Amino acid sequence: MVIPFLKELILKDQVFLVLGISIAISLILVFLLALSTVYLRLRNIRKAKRWQRLESEWEPIVLDFLVGERTPEAVRDQIKQKDSLYFLDFLLRFAQRLRGYETDAIAQLAEPYLPALVARTKAGDPPRRARAIRTLSLLGLESHPEAVLAALDDPSPLVAMIAARALARKEHPEYAEAILDKLHRFENWSRSYLASMLASIGPEVAPDLRKTLANPGKLPGVRAVAADALRALNDLQAGDQATRLLRTETDRDLVAATLRLLAEVGRSEHLEPVRRLCLSPDFVIRAQALRALGTLGGPEDQPLFGAGLEDETPWVALQAAQGLLAVGGEHLLLGLAAAELPGSELARQVLVEGGAAR
């Protein structure tokens, strides 16, 4: 009764027709969305169960292989063709828990499946390519380094970064130059993160870093990362170069990074530009220069620290106070701490932190 009436109404009236269609679409959408949500839930449960089942099947045979009770072929015979990518994923997670010989053995097991993965490093969307690079770098960097190196030029910065991280390894300092060549691609990434990545390669990367730091053709940001990495490596040979750089460069980030480097690796003969920069109009440079002066300078620098203590920027004052303590100006800080002057609280803080408070 109602349905034929509505049918007639909808067919007769244009407005009703539009509304009827809209409501029908909305209701279908509600239904489909609810259905797809339930489907997603079921699919997730099914996937988790399948993954669990496969893992419980594979784990004992891979362990047998690792203790020499199975050959690689015997393990691979157990893996169905359609599960090969899952198996690689499993091996990846397994390898992450292992070290040394066992990792190499897992890589050997993965070898026949890697060509398919190499193909995936060049196809599909960035997360897919990145995932392939990540897996390849852990299971097949020795056999397919060219694929990971090529990914440094991938149009996606994410893929390029995954490749850079994968290549930045202690056991492969030979890739450092390739990473440094592409460092400009990561100009938006955090510099401390990049420096930490480069430093993780170890002291073998230092000559390349020094070359980068000295090269005026490189972006200042890239050179600043090199300076921070050299600092993390405590590269004593970088001191002279850093001093030369401070005489000519003006880029704030580069100068600040170089001063941080000098604070770690500098010697008294590097003091001249550091002292000059303690009077820089830029507070970031003043603060870093005072920090460097604190490790390199001596009692004769106390007037510079004294001026820094009165600096309007708290960061400069903090570095000056710490520097003063470091160069033997404890008595000056104690005097200031005992008074009730603007810098007294800072003096007390630095004395306590420096273990010099009475």
Add this chain to the structure above:
Amino acid sequence: MTTSIGLIILDGFNVVALAYFMILNTIYLILSIIAFRALRTYARRLKVLDIDELLISAGAPPITLISPAYNEETTCVEAVKSLLLLKYSDYEILVVNDGSSDQTLARLTEAFELAPADRAPTADISTAPVRGVYHSQRLPNLWVIDKENGGKADALNVGINYCRTPLFCAMDADSLLEREALVRIVRPFLEDARTVAAGGIIRIVNGCEVSAGGVSKIGLPKNLLARFQVLEYLRAFMAGRMGWDALGLNLIISGAFGVFRRSMVVDVGGYATDTVGEDMELVVRLHRHCRENKIPYRISYIADPVAWTECPEKARDLGRQRDRWQRGLYETLTRHRRMLANPRYGRIGLVAFPYFFILELFGPLIELFGYLMFFLTMGLGRASAPYIIAFIMAALVFGVVLSIAAVALEELSFHRYPRFTDLFRLFGLAVLENFGYRQLTSYWRIRGFFSGVRGVKGWGKMERKGFAVETTG
């Protein structure tokens, strides 16, 4: 004559209300579709970037957690203990006791062996006077700053003044951060050095089991009001913020959990203390500052760092909260009205501001009047069948679509509610919320709007149960 003018106004308003519902819901639908894409990409990206690697990375920047506390004597010790369990390589905790009149400071002093200490400020944002600085004798990364009462924003400013790290995390004293929340939320700062602020997702802890400073079992609350809010938060964070973020139009980072670049916040003068919407106001000011000074910047929202928060279970408390939120919105938008439709502020001025002004600020007014006019039109016998159907569709059916889409987005990405029953309950709530709950929140928001117009100040109190064990059957 008067009657016919009245009827014309009535008809006219009906058209406005109908158009409002259609435009608002269409925008939400578009945002849901954008969020779908963004979440899918993000979830796949997460599989590539190793969280453990970030955890041990020396490149992870140090963070200061600033936790303002006001009369939190019953929860402050547990809250600090949960912060001490966070997985992050280098962080400091600054609890700012905002002139509590209870035993908050005494409890903290006793539990963490606090002793007076000297610590010089690193910035000079104007705040209420600081009474003392205390340092834990046991835990080198725990500090408590005792100050005179000045409100949450003032307490956060004190925290910023004493912050010595490049990033700080602003949070509520009763927010429960997930163990990996800091590692996850710091990622935008590592991936893009232009990032000045990043917000995470806020989820509702009511109905979840909490143990050892973390959520151990997730479930829906028993209380119906709280359940509605679970759905509302899913819609706001999974669809709304994710969608806005994908478009680079994020204007809000929740005060319950957000990480900021300290130097940038100091440059803009810290949190505004004369608004109840200090979290949104700061984000809008950061946008404004960066755009006016042509500073390249990014403000991000990411969906996997989670802060759990307790939501109000009583209508009175919820009403106060929504009143305050709307007041904060009013204060922020009117303070920065210069940005509205101003090309100087790019897409923020041309898209985000008009949306928030028209559809979020005035929306509840149109919405509630729309309901009233609908019933008036029906009462006067002037409602045509197409109008009735169109209204129901625009106001109700479309809303259900959006809520279910938000549940689908949650399932697609993080599927935190493990029980099937919870999933079906959320579907049911998507329908049920349209009959009363939405209208009630519109009413509270209108109240907040007029409170804003009248210049009402103050936060109002919310009765908290604390993170007790409570699950649905």
